[in-house]
Amino acid sequence: MHDFAAIEKALTELPETEWATAAGAVLVARIFDELAMDEDELNAAARRGLLLAAAAGNPAESISLGSRAALETAADLGLDGFGEPLAAALIKLAAQVPVECPCVAATVAELAGESRVALEALAVVVLHNALD
Secondary structure (H helix, E strand, C coil): CHHHHHHHHHHHCCCHHHHHHHHHHHHHHHHHHHHCCCHHHHHHHHHHHHHHHHHCCCCCCCCCCCCHHHHHHHHHHHHCCCHHHHHHHHHHHHCCCCCCCHHHHHHHHHHHHCHHHHHHHHHHHHHHHHHC
8 A cells, every 4th residue: 555655646746647657667567577578578678678778878867758768668568469468467456556546546547558658667667677
């Protein structure tokens, strides 16, 4: 509940149109381990994305929603078939969101229904994990 409450508080300060981009990576990071991603596919997508991020300057600063690295990595992850498992994991996550967090619930529902935004959030998580 604690994490959801903090996300809820942050989202209430933003316009609803920005919720998915603001909280997408945080919410996807919560379910990342459930995706059981193939290590080889994951590493290949991360390598390409990190090269793009490095070409843009500091990789840690060049990995965000809307960045070329995130967009290209999201496209790779989509082609590798991660869209459906991601949506299924987000639907499971929606069941865990407390009723006191309607903004979080709406954001998770939007991510589950909008694979492009969810895949881009997943790409940000994958790229940040690769930097660690």
